[in-house]
Amino acid sequence: MGRAQWRAALRNPVGAVAAGLLVLLAILAIVAPILWGDAAEATDPAALSQGSTSDHPLGTDALGRDIMFRVLVATRYSLGLALLATAICVVAGVILGVLPAVLGRRSGRLVVAAVNLAVAFPALLLALFFAVIFGVGARGAVLAIGLAGAPSFARLVQTNVAAVSGRDFVAAARVAGVGRFRLIVRHLLPNVGEPLVVNATVLAGGALLAFAGLSFLGLGVQPPAYDWGRLLGEGLDRIYINPSAALAPGVAVVIAGLAFTLLGEAIAQVVGIRTTRRILPRRSATPPADPADGASTATAPAPTEPAPDAVLAVEGLRVGFPGAGPDGWTYPVDGVDLTVRRGETVGIVGESGSGKSLTALSLARLAPERAVVTADRLDVVGLSLAGGDGDALGDEPPRDDPAVRKHLGTRLAMVFQDPMTSFNPSMRVGWQLAEVARVHEGQGRRAALARAIDRLRTVRVPAPQRRAHQYPHEYSGGMRQRAMVAMGLMSEPELIIADEPTTALDVTVQRQVLRLLREVQRETGAAVVLISHDIAVVAQLCQRIVVMYAGRVVEELPADRLDRAAHPYTRALLGSVPDLTTDRELPLATVPGRPPDPASRPAGCAFAPRCSFADDVCRADPRLATVAPDQRAACWHPRLDDQKQHGQEPHGQEPHGRQPHEEGVSRA
Ligand SMILES: Nc1ncnc2c1ncn2[C@@H]1O[C@H](COP(=O)(O)OP(=O)(O)OP(=O)(O)O)[C@@H](O)[C@H]1O
Numbered sequence: 053m054g055r056a057q058w059r060a061a062l063r064n065p066v067g068a069v070a071a072g073l074l075v076l077l078a079i080l081a082i083v084a085p086i087l088w089g090d091a092a093e094a095t096d097p098a099a100l101s102q103g104s105t106s107d108h109p110l111g112t113d114a115l116g117r118d119i120m121f122r123v124l125v126a127t128r129y130s131l132g133l134a135l136l137a138t139a140i141c142v143v144a145g146v147i148l149g150v151l152p153a154v155l156g157r158r159s160g161r162l163v164v165a166a167v168n169l170a171v172a173f174p175a176l177l178l179a180l181f182f183a184v185i186f187g188v189g190a191r192g193a194v195l196a197i198g199l200a201g202a203p204s205f206a207r208l209v210q211t212n213v214a215a216v217s218g219r220d221f222v223a224a225a226r227v228a229g230v231g232r233f234r235l236i237v238r239h240l241l242p243n244v245g246e247p248l249v250v251n252a253t254v255l256a257g258g259a260l261l262a263f264a265g266l267s268f269l270g271l272g273v274q275p276p277a278y279d280w281g282r283l284l285g286e287g288l289d290r291i292y293i294n295p296s297a298a299l300a301p302g303v304a305v306v307i308a309g310l311a312f313t314l315l316g317e318a319i320a321q322v323v324g325i326r327t328t329r330r331i332l333p334r335r336s337a338t339p340p341a342d343p344a345d346g347a348s349t350a351t352a353p354a355p356t357e358p359a360p361d362a363v364l365a366v367e368g369l370r371v372g373f374p375g376a377g378p379d380g381w382t383y384p385v386d387g388v389d390l391t392v393r394r395g396e397t398v399g400i401v402g403e404s405g406s407g408k409s410l411t412a413l414s415l416a417r418l419a420p421e422r423a424v425v426t427a428d429r430l431d432v433v434g435l436s437l438a439g440g441d442g443d444a445l446g447d448e449p450p451r452d453d454p455a456v457r458k459h460l461g462t463r464l465a466m467v468f469q470d471p472m473t474s475f476n477p478s479m480r481v482g483w484q485l486a487e488v489a490r491v492h493e494g495q496g497r498r499a500a501l502a503r504a505i506d507r508l509r510t511v512r513v514p515a516p517q518r519r520a521h522q523y524p525h526e527y528s529g530g531m532r533q534r535a536m537v538a539m540g541l542m543s544e545p546e547l548i549i550a551d552e553p554t555t556a557l558d559v560t561v562q563r564q565v566l567r568l569l570r571e572v573q574r575e576t577g578a579a580v581v582l583i584s585h586d587i588a589v590v591a592q593l594c595q596r597i598v599v600m601y602a603g604r605v606v607e608e609l610p611a612d613r614l615d616r617a618a619h620p621y622t623r624a625l626l627g628s629v630p631d632l633t634t635d636r637e638l639p640l641a642t643v644p645g646r647p648p649d650p651a652s653r654p655a656g657c658a659f660a661p662r663c664s665f666a667d668d669v670c671r672a673d674p675r676l677a678t679v680a681p682d683q684r685a686a687c688w689h690p691r692l693d694d695q696k697q698h699g700q701e702p703h704g705q706e707p708h709g710r711q712p713h714e715e716g717v718s719r720a
Pocket residue numbers: 373384385402403404405406407408409410411420422585650
């Protein structure tokens with residue numbers, strides 16, 4: 053967990069209260085024995101087993117010792133023992149949890165089987181069993197509670213480690229000859245740390261309660277030492293004479309246990325283990341600079357109703373993650389406006405990290421669990437998914453409404469970058485396709501499979517009858533991508549969103565997939581949104597290009613006007629695509645600098661630090677404004693020289709004489 057996540061956990065009211073309580077308990081644990089240690093031991097023969105008095109607010113025990121001081125002083129012992137037991141549990145659990153990943157297959161299975169067997173026993177029974185084995189007393193109880201909790205912690209570690217150890221970077225580390233210990237410490241544990249921290253915190257609360265239980269039963273702390281559990285046991289004997297003698301240690305146990313558990317919950321929310329969706333703070337729209345000041349005369353568009361034939365109308369789409377931004381959130385997508393009309397092909401381009409995929413995933417409501425998606429308008433294939441004005445798309449309807457799922461499932465198709473991970477590897481391709489028709493249209497098995505075969509034929513999968521009964525790994529990469537498109541065609545989609553569908557394919561297969569998308573678009577009349585970081589690929593297929601930078605749309609223009617792009621970033625992107633006339637003696641052109649980190653996006657135009665035309669005016673937020681017919685750019689200094697050459701005086705903007713191809717692009 054990073055510092056930002058701890059900060060975000062503490063900003064959460066529950067987390068803040070829990071952390072405050074824990075700090076208070078920690079202070080008490082340090083100072084109480086020093087300040088009141090003697091007073092807690094002092095016996096008063098004149099005040100045996102008394103109720104509440106002015107000298108002893110919580111009364112006294114059978115030897116006349118002050119209950120209040122004893123409860124306060126017991127904080128150190130109670131917390132210390134619980135934390136020690138938790139530490140034993142975590143260490144034993146982590147060792148048992150990572151062993152299967154680094155041992156040979158047979159020994160690994162043995163460890164897993166042993167852990168599973170131990171998990172089958174109730175933890176309390178196991179603790180009692182260990183307490184008897186290790187002997188009565190604090191040491192035995194610590195070992196008993198620590199070891200009793202270890203199997204379930206080990207299971208958690210095993211599950212998380214198993215998920216990570218299959219990933220490519222672990223394989224790469226193994227190939228590179230990284231030793232087992234280093235593999236665990238550097239590659240496995242840091243990637244499973246978050247759920248472990250959360251569970252260890254919750255576990256500490258549980259250990260506290262378990263400890264109190266064992267001491268209460270006489271198996272834990274032995275006299276003359278005392279913890280809350282023992283005080284509770286002693287107080288319970290006299291509960292009718294002095295209820296506060298039992299209540300006070302009981303309340304202390306509950307408060308401390310709750311503090312640990314709630315802190316664990318707050319951390320879990322931040323790291324997304326059990327996320328509750330929240331309304332994001334609204335972005336304060338920086339008013340555009342006054343055109344009268346001469347900085348720019350770009351015309352800000354009036355709020356408009358989406359075109360009646362729009363299959364996608366998005367306004368102010370934001371995707372936030374808890375992070376290091378000024379308000380505790382980062383916004384990789386920060387106010388995207390996008391409209392796609394029926395039958396249109398629109399390409400979204402931008403450098404890696406510009407927010408293209410998150411935008412696409414949010415449209416299909418597939419944004420990662422931790423993400424909070426808000427929009428002023430989010431109309432997708434005839435369904436309004438945003439409640440309005442910056443509302444979060446919560447878990448409540450329409451998100452979970454089966455009718456909504458069916459609507460989107462039949463009218464919206466997604467084609468992902470890596471078809472290998474998009475298909476269930478254990479299910480035959482034909483049946484996976486057929487599932488769409490069965491779930492959304494209630495078709496019978498045979499009819500659904502027949503349709504799947506027909507769709508595989510449509511996307512030119514050879515021998516579709518036979519191929520439908522094969523598993524995804526039996527397909528080639530290009531064929532899998534075709535099958536993915538076929539899955540989208542199982543119903544009659546109005547919108548197909550293809551997120552980098554050709555990135556994982558070689559150039560010839562890329563062409564086939566693009567051609568297929570074009571054919572599908574022509575035959576079905578569906579609109580296509582093609583996402584790519586390669587502007588040349590997008591220009592081949594699309595009628596309109598939307599350019600994203602740092603989570604926002606910075607330009608949209610017809611594909612056939614790309615040579616007259618107005619935004620310096622678009623021009624820089626175009627300038628970095630080599631063509632037949634590119635001088636092969638020179639290094640390839642690149643866009644200088646790097647996109648900003650979403651957590652520290654500069655005020656105003658995010659491209660300004662990389663732009664050779666930037667000046668003071670660019671410190672204000674540029675809005676997407678019409679710079680030519682069908683062309684909008686979010687730039688204070690749009691490059692309009694070409695329009696002028698073509699006789700299109702663009703909305704009174706001052707053309708600059710310099711060519712961004714010359715100045716916005718550097719040679720790597
Ligand atoms: N699950 C996540 N948690 C936190 N931040 C995320 C998460 N997913 C994405 N991001 C942030 O969002 C940014 C944009 O991600 P996105 O995948 O949309 O970029 P992209 O433009 O599609 O890039 P690429 O072309 O490399 O796929 C990332 O740089 C990252 O900072």
